[in-house]
Amino acid sequence: MEIPPELVGKLRSARRVAVLTGAGVSAESGVPTFRQAQSGLWARYDPQSLATATAFKANPRLVWEWYAWRRNLVAQAAPNPGHYALVVLEHRIPEFCLITQNVDGLHQRAGSHNIIELHGNIQRSKCFDEHTVIESWEEQTDIPPHCPHCGGMLRPDVVWFGENLPPEALEAAREAVEHCELFFTIGTSGIVEPAASLPSLALQAGAVVVEINPQTTPQTRLASYILRGPSGVLLPELVARAWPNFP
Numbered sequence: 001m002e003i004p005p006e007l008v009g010k011l012r013s014a015r016r017v018a019v020l021t022g023a024g025v026s027a028e029s030g031v032p033t034f035r036q037a038q039s040g041l042w043a044r045y046d047p048q049s050l051a052t053a054t055a056f057k058a059n060p061r062l063v064w065e066w067y068a069w070r071r072n073l074v075a076q077a078a079p080n081p082g083h084y085a086l087v088v089l090e091h092r093i094p095e096f097c098l099i100t101q102n103v104d105g106l107h108q109r110a111g112s113h114n115i116i117e118l119h120g121n122i123q124r125s126k127c128f129d130e131h132t133v134i135e136s137w138e139e140q141t142d143i144p145p146h147c148p149h150c151g152g153m154l155r156p157d158v159v160w161f162g163e164n165l166p167p168e169a170l171e172a173a174r175e176a177v178e179h180c181e182l183f184f185t186i187g188t189s190g191i192v193e194p195a196a197s198l199p200s201l202a203l204q205a206g207a208v209v210v211e212i213n214p215q216t217t218p219q220t221r222l223a224s225y226i227l228r229g230p231s232g233v234l235l236p237e238l239v240a241r242a243w244p245n246f247p
Contacts, residue, residue: 012242016095018180022188028232029077064144067156079110085235087111097176124157183207190217
């Protein structure tokens with residue numbers, strides 16, 4: 001696809017860039033989207049019915065094992081060229097912020113650092129009662145394992161249906177969006193709030209909105225530049241044109 005020279009120029013000269021990534025970026029690494037994450041023994045379960053505090057309280061072992069299966073899927077995936085292109089942007093842009101709806105940690109594995117995780121991270125666990133992240137615990141036979149501090153059950157450190165996003169993460173994302181010159185929305189469906197409102201917020205603040213997605217989304221109408229295709233192809237091409245000599 002032809003990348004507009006005007007966009008290349010804007011990216012090269014930008015000092016403040018914010019990026020929102022969604023499930024489409026991870027899907028290019030082979031990570032199934034949330035609603036695709038069911039096969040084999042899990043095919044008879046609706047993922048949405050397992051991703052709630054109510055489901056966990058009703059059957060904590062079932063929910064923990066489903067997330068353990070998903071963690072294994074993520075562990076087998078690797079960052080794709082789109083992930084690595086975002087690492088280059090972080091090196092080249094003076095003020096760069098990567099906001100992600102993904103919980104797989106692939107951005108970190110690629111080498112990105114300035115990341116805001118809106119929906120948590122599936123590789124982390126936290127206490128169900130105290131909501132504190134637990135880095136490690138002694139080996140247990142219990143499923144799910146118990147918090148080493150209070151004895152409560154551990155759960156994945158992800159945002160479940162019916163739960164609010166971490167307020168610090170959401171506030172940091174909004175602040176980054178309100179101060180950026182260029183805002184990229186990449187591989188996101190544009191329907192999950194409050195992340196879906198970030199492109200509109202960027203536009204209201206005077207930023208140029210760029211959408212990279214194989215499909216039209218509700219955010220398409222907000223974008224000044226629309227790149228149709230996989231981010232793993234388009235992002236490296238865009239970065240290569242902006243900085244041809246960058247290794």
